[in-house]
Amino acid sequence: MDRAAAPHTGWTFLTNHARVLAAIAADHATRIRDIAARCQLTERAVQKIISDLEDGGYLTHVREGRSNLYRITSDTLLRHPADAPVSVAALLALLAQHDAVRPSASTIDKNEER
Numbered sequence: 001m002d003r004a005a006a007p008h009t010g011w012t013f014l015t016n017h018a019r020v021l022a023a024i025a026a027d028h029a030t031r032i033r034d035i036a037a038r039c040q041l042t043e044r045a046v047q048k049i050i051s052d053l054e055d056g057g058y059l060t061h062v063r064e065g066r067s068n069l070y071r072i073t074s075d076t077l078l079r080h081p082a083d084a085p086v087s088v089a090a091l092l093a094l095l096a097q098h099d100a101v102r103p104s105a106s107t108i109d110k111n112e113e114r
Contacts, residue, residue, distance in 0.1 A: 014095075016039060016041055016045065016049055017052060017053060018095070019038075019039040019041075020035055020049045020050065021053060021058065021059070021088070021091075022092060022095040022096075023038045024059065024072060025092045025095075025096070026096075028069055028070050028072075029067055029068075029069055029070075032046050032047060032050070050070075057073055057076055058072065058076050059072055059073065074087060075087055075088070076088050078091060
């Protein structure tokens with residue numbers, strides 16, 4: 001069953017830019033609509049974030065028919081000096097570990113039925 005996410009207020013540990021980058025890392029041919037749903041953002045916000053990531057040299061895309069194929073520049077270093085010398089690849093590896101152990105929505109729904 002699809003449920004709307006509860007609105008969130010306050011700060012979070014991950015930025016929307018990190019969430020969008022992780023969504024693209026999971027599927028290089030993903031659509032903006034799907035990224036927006038996964039990250040719980042508007043499509044317009046995702047477009048702006050992708051533009052920021054491209055301007056910063058973290059991401060490129062090529063048109064493939066009616067779709068975009070994204071390429072992450074994984075050796076690029078994170079922007080904040082306190083994060084140096086951590087690369088985008090290291091961040092994405094950490095986020096991929098998190099996704100591997102995170103329960104899926106269908107698992108959560110089954111547990112709530114019990």
